[in-house]
Amino acid sequence: MKCPTCGQAEMISKTCDEMLSYGSQSLTLHSMHGEFCPVCNEGVWDEESYRRYTEAQAALVRAVKGDVGGEIRRIRKSLKLTQAQLADAFGVGKVAFSRYERGETRPPAPLVKLLKLLERHPDLLKEMRSM
Ligand SMILES: [Zn+2]
Structure with missing residues:
Protein backbone atom coordinates (compact mmCIF):
# COMPACT_ATOMS: atom_id res chain seq x y z
CA MET A 1 0.00 0.00 0.00
CA LYS A 2 1.28 3.48 -0.90
CA CYS A 3 1.47 5.99 1.92
CA PRO A 4 -1.96 7.71 2.13
CA THR A 5 -0.32 10.90 3.43
CA CYS A 6 2.52 11.65 1.00
CA GLY A 7 1.96 8.98 -1.67
CA GLN A 8 5.71 8.68 -2.20
CA ALA A 9 6.48 5.24 -0.87
CA GLU A 10 5.09 1.86 0.07
CA MET A 11 4.13 1.51 3.71
CA ILE A 12 6.50 -0.74 5.62
CA SER A 13 5.35 -3.01 8.38
CA LYS A 14 7.31 -2.33 11.54
CA THR A 15 7.52 -3.65 15.08
CA CYS A 16 9.00 -1.32 17.64
CA ASP A 17 8.85 0.10 21.12
CA GLU A 18 6.79 3.22 21.57
CA MET A 19 7.33 5.65 24.40
CA LEU A 20 4.36 7.46 25.81
CA SER A 21 4.52 10.34 28.20
CA TYR A 22 2.08 12.57 29.97
CA GLY A 23 3.01 15.15 32.56
CA SER A 24 5.67 13.65 34.79
CA GLN A 25 4.85 10.05 33.88
CA SER A 26 6.04 7.97 31.00
CA LEU A 27 5.95 4.38 29.94
CA THR A 28 7.15 2.23 27.08
CA LEU A 29 4.98 -0.10 25.06
CA HIS A 30 6.93 -3.04 23.67
CA SER A 31 6.40 -4.88 20.39
CA MET A 32 4.03 -2.33 18.96
CA HIS A 33 3.18 -3.18 15.38
CA GLY A 34 1.97 -1.07 12.50
CA GLU A 35 2.51 0.16 8.96
CA PHE A 36 4.80 3.14 8.51
CA CYS A 37 5.93 5.34 5.64
CA PRO A 38 9.74 5.52 5.27
CA VAL A 39 9.48 8.96 3.63
CA CYS A 40 7.20 11.02 5.85
CA ASN A 41 7.07 8.72 8.90
CA GLU A 42 3.28 8.75 8.98
CA GLY A 43 1.81 5.49 10.06
CA VAL A 44 -0.96 3.52 11.66
CA TRP A 45 -0.84 0.94 14.42
CA ASP A 46 -2.60 -2.31 13.85
CA GLU A 47 -5.81 -2.87 15.80
CA GLU A 48 -4.25 -4.60 18.80
CA SER A 49 -1.38 -2.12 19.13
CA TYR A 50 -3.78 0.79 18.78
CA ARG A 51 -5.94 -0.60 21.59
CA ARG A 52 -2.86 -0.99 23.82
CA TYR A 53 -1.80 2.53 22.92
CA THR A 54 -5.15 4.12 23.88
CA GLU A 55 -5.40 2.06 27.08
CA ALA A 56 -1.88 3.03 28.13
CA GLN A 57 -2.62 6.65 27.40
CA ALA A 58 -5.76 6.57 29.57
CA ALA A 59 -3.79 4.87 32.36
CA LEU A 60 -1.13 7.58 32.20
CA VAL A 61 -3.71 10.34 32.46
CA ARG A 62 -5.24 8.57 35.49
CA ALA A 63 -1.81 8.26 37.09
CA VAL A 64 -1.15 11.98 36.67
CA LYS A 65 -4.59 13.45 37.31
CA GLY A 66 -5.90 10.90 39.73
CA ASP A 67 -8.70 8.43 39.18
ZN1 LIG B 1 4.43 9.12 3.53
Whole structure:
Protein backbone atom coordinates (compact mmCIF):
# COMPACT_ATOMS: atom_id res chain seq x y z
CA MET A 1 0.00 0.00 0.00
CA LYS A 2 1.28 3.48 -0.90
CA CYS A 3 1.47 5.99 1.92
CA PRO A 4 -1.96 7.71 2.13
CA THR A 5 -0.32 10.90 3.43
CA CYS A 6 2.52 11.65 1.00
CA GLY A 7 1.96 8.98 -1.67
CA GLN A 8 5.71 8.68 -2.20
CA ALA A 9 6.48 5.24 -0.87
CA GLU A 10 5.09 1.86 0.07
CA MET A 11 4.13 1.51 3.71
CA ILE A 12 6.50 -0.74 5.62
CA SER A 13 5.35 -3.01 8.38
CA LYS A 14 7.31 -2.33 11.54
CA THR A 15 7.52 -3.65 15.08
CA CYS A 16 9.00 -1.32 17.64
CA ASP A 17 8.85 0.10 21.12
CA GLU A 18 6.79 3.22 21.57
CA MET A 19 7.33 5.65 24.40
CA LEU A 20 4.36 7.46 25.81
CA SER A 21 4.52 10.34 28.20
CA TYR A 22 2.08 12.57 29.97
CA GLY A 23 3.01 15.15 32.56
CA SER A 24 5.67 13.65 34.79
CA GLN A 25 4.85 10.05 33.88
CA SER A 26 6.04 7.97 31.00
CA LEU A 27 5.95 4.38 29.94
CA THR A 28 7.15 2.23 27.08
CA LEU A 29 4.98 -0.10 25.06
CA HIS A 30 6.93 -3.04 23.67
CA SER A 31 6.40 -4.88 20.39
CA MET A 32 4.03 -2.33 18.96
CA HIS A 33 3.18 -3.18 15.38
CA GLY A 34 1.97 -1.07 12.50
CA GLU A 35 2.51 0.16 8.96
CA PHE A 36 4.80 3.14 8.51
CA CYS A 37 5.93 5.34 5.64
CA PRO A 38 9.74 5.52 5.27
CA VAL A 39 9.48 8.96 3.63
CA CYS A 40 7.20 11.02 5.85
CA ASN A 41 7.07 8.72 8.90
CA GLU A 42 3.28 8.75 8.98
CA GLY A 43 1.81 5.49 10.06
CA VAL A 44 -0.96 3.52 11.66
CA TRP A 45 -0.84 0.94 14.42
CA ASP A 46 -2.60 -2.31 13.85
CA GLU A 47 -5.81 -2.87 15.80
CA GLU A 48 -4.25 -4.60 18.80
CA SER A 49 -1.38 -2.12 19.13
CA TYR A 50 -3.78 0.79 18.78
CA ARG A 51 -5.94 -0.60 21.59
CA ARG A 52 -2.86 -0.99 23.82
CA TYR A 53 -1.80 2.53 22.92
CA THR A 54 -5.15 4.12 23.88
CA GLU A 55 -5.40 2.06 27.08
CA ALA A 56 -1.88 3.03 28.13
CA GLN A 57 -2.62 6.65 27.40
CA ALA A 58 -5.76 6.57 29.57
CA ALA A 59 -3.79 4.87 32.36
CA LEU A 60 -1.13 7.58 32.20
CA VAL A 61 -3.71 10.34 32.46
CA ARG A 62 -5.24 8.57 35.49
CA ALA A 63 -1.81 8.26 37.09
CA VAL A 64 -1.15 11.98 36.67
CA LYS A 65 -4.59 13.45 37.31
CA GLY A 66 -5.90 10.90 39.73
CA ASP A 67 -8.70 8.43 39.18
CA VAL A 68 -11.66 10.82 39.24
CA GLY A 69 -14.01 8.24 37.75
CA GLY A 70 -13.24 5.77 40.54
CA GLU A 71 -13.73 8.52 43.11
CA ILE A 72 -17.13 9.42 41.67
CA ARG A 73 -18.23 5.78 41.67
CA ARG A 74 -17.12 5.35 45.28
CA ILE A 75 -19.06 8.44 46.44
CA ARG A 76 -22.15 7.46 44.42
CA LYS A 77 -22.16 4.03 46.04
CA SER A 78 -21.76 5.55 49.49
CA LEU A 79 -24.87 7.63 48.71
CA LYS A 80 -26.63 4.42 47.60
CA LEU A 81 -27.73 5.89 44.29
CA THR A 82 -27.79 4.53 40.76
CA GLN A 83 -26.08 6.52 38.00
CA ALA A 84 -29.50 7.57 36.71
CA GLN A 85 -30.68 8.72 40.15
CA LEU A 86 -27.53 10.76 40.69
CA ALA A 87 -27.82 12.29 37.20
CA ASP A 88 -31.39 13.22 38.03
CA ALA A 89 -30.34 14.88 41.29
CA PHE A 90 -27.68 16.90 39.46
CA GLY A 91 -29.99 17.68 36.56
CA VAL A 92 -27.59 16.24 33.97
CA GLY A 93 -28.13 13.68 31.23
CA LYS A 94 -28.78 10.06 32.25
CA VAL A 95 -25.52 8.74 30.80
CA ALA A 96 -23.31 11.49 32.24
CA PHE A 97 -22.21 9.53 35.32
CA SER A 98 -21.62 6.38 33.34
CA ARG A 99 -19.20 8.39 31.16
CA TYR A 100 -17.50 10.00 34.13
CA GLU A 101 -17.06 6.70 35.96
CA ARG A 102 -15.62 4.95 32.92
CA GLY A 103 -13.26 7.87 32.36
CA GLU A 104 -14.74 8.66 28.94
CA THR A 105 -15.53 12.21 29.89
CA ARG A 106 -13.77 14.28 32.50
CA PRO A 107 -16.36 15.66 34.92
CA PRO A 108 -16.48 19.42 35.50
CA ALA A 109 -14.56 20.40 38.65
CA PRO A 110 -17.61 22.00 40.37
CA LEU A 111 -19.51 18.72 40.01
CA VAL A 112 -16.70 16.81 41.70
CA LYS A 113 -16.60 19.34 44.55
CA LEU A 114 -20.35 19.15 44.99
CA LEU A 115 -20.17 15.36 45.13
CA LYS A 116 -17.50 15.53 47.82
CA LEU A 117 -19.73 17.89 49.81
CA LEU A 118 -22.62 15.46 49.45
CA GLU A 119 -20.42 12.65 50.68
CA ARG A 120 -19.79 14.58 53.89
CA HIS A 121 -23.36 15.79 54.20
CA PRO A 122 -25.60 13.13 52.64
CA ASP A 123 -28.63 14.76 54.24
CA LEU A 124 -28.31 17.55 51.64
CA LEU A 125 -29.11 15.06 48.92
CA LYS A 126 -32.80 15.10 49.70
CA GLU A 127 -32.84 18.87 49.46
CA MET A 128 -30.88 18.78 46.22
CA ARG A 129 -33.25 16.30 44.64
CA SER A 130 -36.23 18.54 45.39
CA MET A 131 -34.69 21.54 43.60
ZN1 LIG B 1 4.43 9.12 3.53
